[in-house]
Amino acid sequence: MHREDRPFPCKGKHALFFSERSIDERRAVALCKPCPERVACLTGARERQEPYGTWGAETKRQRFRAINGRTIRKAAVDTVNPTTPAIKADIVRLNEQGMSRLAISQELNITKDQVIGVLRRMRGKTDG
Numbered sequence: 001m002h003r004e005d006r007p008f009p010c011k012g013k014h015a016l017f018f019s020e021r022s023i024d025e026r027r028a029v030a031l032c033k034p035c036p037e038r039v040a041c042l043t044g045a046r047e048r049q050e051p052y053g054t055w056g057a058e059t060k061r062q063r064f065r066a067i068n069g070r071t072i073r074k075a076a077v078d079t080v081n082p083t084t085p086a087i088k089a090d091i092v093r094l095n096e097q098g099m100s101r102l103a104i105s106q107e108l109n110i111t112k113d114q115v116i117g118v119l120r121r122m123r124g125k126t127d128g
Protein backbone atom coordinates (compact mmCIF):
# COMPACT_ATOMS: atom_id res chain seq x y z
CA MET A 1 0.00 0.00 0.00
CA HIS A 2 1.29 3.42 -0.87
CA ARG A 3 1.97 5.53 2.18
CA GLU A 4 -0.19 8.38 0.88
CA ASP A 5 -3.27 6.14 1.05
CA ARG A 6 -3.55 6.09 4.85
CA PRO A 7 -3.25 8.72 7.59
CA PHE A 8 0.30 7.86 8.60
CA PRO A 9 2.60 10.58 9.94
CA CYS A 10 4.10 11.03 6.48
CA LYS A 11 0.76 11.72 4.78
CA GLY A 12 0.89 15.00 2.92
CA LYS A 13 4.57 15.54 3.75
CA HIS A 14 6.02 14.48 0.43
CA ALA A 15 8.63 17.23 0.31
CA LEU A 16 9.89 16.45 3.81
CA PHE A 17 10.06 12.69 3.29
CA PHE A 18 11.85 12.99 -0.05
CA SER A 19 14.19 15.77 0.96
CA GLU A 20 17.88 14.88 1.15
CA ARG A 21 18.75 17.67 3.59
CA SER A 22 19.97 16.16 6.84
CA ILE A 23 17.69 18.33 8.94
CA ASP A 24 14.63 17.17 6.99
CA GLU A 25 15.75 13.54 7.12
CA ARG A 26 16.06 13.76 10.90
CA ARG A 27 12.55 15.23 11.14
CA ALA A 28 11.14 12.52 8.87
CA VAL A 29 12.85 9.78 10.89
CA ALA A 30 11.40 11.24 14.11
CA LEU A 31 7.91 11.23 12.57
CA CYS A 32 8.31 7.61 11.46
CA LYS A 33 9.40 6.22 14.81
CA PRO A 34 5.92 5.95 16.42
CA CYS A 35 4.23 4.91 13.15
CA PRO A 36 2.37 1.59 13.46
CA GLU A 37 3.51 0.64 9.93
CA ARG A 38 7.17 1.26 10.56
CA VAL A 39 8.45 -2.31 10.30
CA ALA A 40 6.42 -3.16 7.20
CA CYS A 41 7.33 0.17 5.64
CA LEU A 42 11.04 -0.33 6.28
CA THR A 43 10.97 -3.90 5.01
CA GLY A 44 9.06 -2.91 1.89
CA ALA A 45 11.43 -0.05 1.06
CA ARG A 46 14.45 -2.33 1.43
CA GLU A 47 12.86 -5.06 -0.70
CA ARG A 48 11.95 -2.57 -3.45
CA GLN A 49 15.36 -0.97 -3.08
CA GLU A 50 13.50 2.31 -2.93
CA PRO A 51 15.84 4.84 -4.52
CA TYR A 52 14.54 7.96 -2.77
CA GLY A 53 13.14 9.16 0.51
CA THR A 54 12.85 8.23 4.15
CA TRP A 55 10.84 5.09 4.80
CA GLY A 56 10.28 3.27 8.07
CA ALA A 57 12.57 5.67 9.97
CA GLU A 58 15.44 4.92 7.62
CA THR A 59 16.97 7.51 5.32
CA LYS A 60 18.07 6.78 1.78
CA ARG A 61 21.72 6.56 2.85
CA GLN A 62 20.94 4.24 5.75
CA ARG A 63 18.83 2.04 3.48
CA PHE A 64 21.52 1.73 0.85
CA ARG A 65 24.12 1.02 3.49
CA ALA A 66 21.90 -1.70 4.87
CA ILE A 67 21.33 -3.15 1.40
CA ASN A 68 24.69 -2.69 -0.22
CA GLY A 69 27.13 -1.69 2.44
CA ARG A 70 29.02 1.21 1.00
CA THR A 71 27.03 1.83 -2.20
CA ILE A 72 25.98 5.37 -1.37
CA ARG A 73 29.43 6.38 -0.16
CA LYS A 74 30.99 5.03 -3.33
CA ALA A 75 28.43 6.93 -5.40
CA ALA A 76 29.27 10.07 -3.46
CA VAL A 77 32.97 9.60 -4.11
CA ASP A 78 32.25 9.12 -7.78
CA THR A 79 30.10 12.22 -8.11
CA VAL A 80 31.48 14.72 -5.58
CA ASN A 81 34.91 16.24 -5.77
CA PRO A 82 35.69 17.35 -2.22
CA THR A 83 38.54 19.50 -3.37
CA THR A 84 36.29 21.99 -5.08
CA PRO A 85 36.51 25.33 -3.30
CA ALA A 86 32.80 25.33 -2.40
CA ILE A 87 32.87 21.93 -0.71
CA LYS A 88 36.19 22.67 0.97
CA ALA A 89 34.71 25.89 2.36
CA ASP A 90 31.63 24.03 3.61
CA ILE A 91 33.84 21.44 5.36
CA VAL A 92 35.87 24.16 7.08
CA ARG A 93 32.76 26.16 8.05
CA LEU A 94 30.95 23.13 9.53
CA ASN A 95 34.12 22.05 11.34
CA GLU A 96 34.45 25.52 12.86
CA GLN A 97 30.83 25.27 14.01
CA GLY A 98 31.81 22.19 16.00
CA MET A 99 30.13 19.59 13.81
CA SER A 100 31.73 16.14 13.97
CA ARG A 101 33.58 14.78 10.95
CA LEU A 102 30.97 12.06 10.56
CA ALA A 103 28.13 14.59 10.66
CA ILE A 104 29.94 16.78 8.10
CA SER A 105 30.34 13.81 5.79
CA GLN A 106 26.64 12.99 6.08
CA GLU A 107 25.61 16.62 5.60
CA LEU A 108 27.72 17.00 2.44
CA ASN A 109 27.18 13.44 1.18
CA ILE A 110 30.89 12.65 1.08
CA THR A 111 33.01 10.19 3.01
CA LYS A 112 34.43 10.86 6.45
CA ASP A 113 37.90 10.18 5.01
CA GLN A 114 37.37 12.97 2.49
CA VAL A 115 36.45 15.35 5.31
CA ILE A 116 39.53 14.33 7.31
CA GLY A 117 41.73 14.75 4.24
CA VAL A 118 40.53 18.28 3.54
CA LEU A 119 40.90 19.32 7.20
CA ARG A 120 44.42 17.87 7.36
CA ARG A 121 45.44 19.73 4.23
CA MET A 122 43.96 22.96 5.58
CA ARG A 123 45.74 22.44 8.92
CA GLY A 124 49.00 21.78 7.10
CA LYS A 125 48.67 25.11 5.29
CA THR A 126 48.08 27.04 8.51
CA ASP A 127 50.73 25.13 10.54
CA GLY A 128 53.52 25.60 8.05
Ligand code: SF4
Binds near residue numbers: 010032039057
Ligand atom coordinates in the same frame (compact mmCIF):
# COMPACT_ATOMS: atom_id res chain seq x y z
S1 SF4 B 1 7.02 4.44 8.78
FE1 SF4 B 1 7.29 6.54 8.13
S2 SF4 B 1 7.27 6.51 5.89
FE2 SF4 B 1 6.43 4.54 6.62
S3 SF4 B 1 4.22 4.84 6.65
FE3 SF4 B 1 5.00 5.33 8.70
S4 SF4 B 1 5.39 7.54 8.71
FE4 SF4 B 1 5.17 6.87 6.59
